[in-house]
Amino acid sequence: MASNNPSKPPEALSKDTQNVAQRFEALGTDEKLALLYYIYKKMGGSITPAAPDVAQPELAPMLLGDFIELSDEEQLNIMRAIVNRDDTEYSHAYGSLTPNNQLVVWFAWSQAMGDTVVDMPGNYQATPAINDVLGIIERLNFEEQITVLREIAGNMGYTSITRATGLETGVTPSL
Numbered sequence: 001m002a003s004n005n006p007s008k009p010p011e012a013l014s015k016d017t018q019n020v021a022q023r024f025e026a027l028g029t030d031e032k033l034a035l036l037y038y039i040y041k042k043m044g045g046s047i048t049p050a051a052p053d054v055a056q057p058e059l060a061p062m063l064l065g066d067f068i069e070l071s072d073e074e075q076l077n078i079m080r081a082i083v084n085r086d087d088t089e090y091s092h093a094y095g096s097l098t099p100n101n102q103l104v105v106w107f108a109w110s111q112a113m114g115d116t117v118v119d120m121p122g123n124y125q126a127t128p129a130i131n132d133v134l135g136i137i138e139r140l141n142f143e144e145q146i147t148v149l150r151e152i153a154g155n156m157g158y159t160s161i162t163r164a165t166g167l168e169t170g171v172t173p174s175l
Helices: 015-026 029-047 072-083 089-095 099-112 128-139 142-154
Strands: none
Touching: 015 128, 015 142, 029 072, 029 099, 029 128, 029 142, 072 089, 099 142
8 A cells, every 4th residue: 555645643743743744734845845944954953863873874875875966956856756755766765764764864955955955045935834834843842843853754755655653553565
């Protein structure tokens, strides 16, 4: 069963974190990318990645190595495909990672923006919806912020494994 649509929020998420995840899902593709950019620019140092002991960036060579060799347009299209859960090679590579490693990918990309990763347009203006979600995230405590980021990151990319909630386990397709 393909899981390119987000599942209902896990029972373990607080109402606040569920609310933020739902608001994020309601944004357009480029708004989601912009929000991730702003989150990492404002909170980047504290997210670096959330769980360094369990993050394994070497598991994402396509996303952290090959990706930087691509043109800005190709990079942006890959980011959009990941956000949209499109069935692409890069989206599969992203979807196969753990949420902590997915956070590492976004963190690495945010750190390289404007250098080896496509940057935000200089004249970009955040929409009220982006500012609203960003404001909510900023008011959450650190643990809730990381939980929200893991939920957001985990709902992107393409995978054929059903995403487990707090009450379920993942299901892999039959061979």
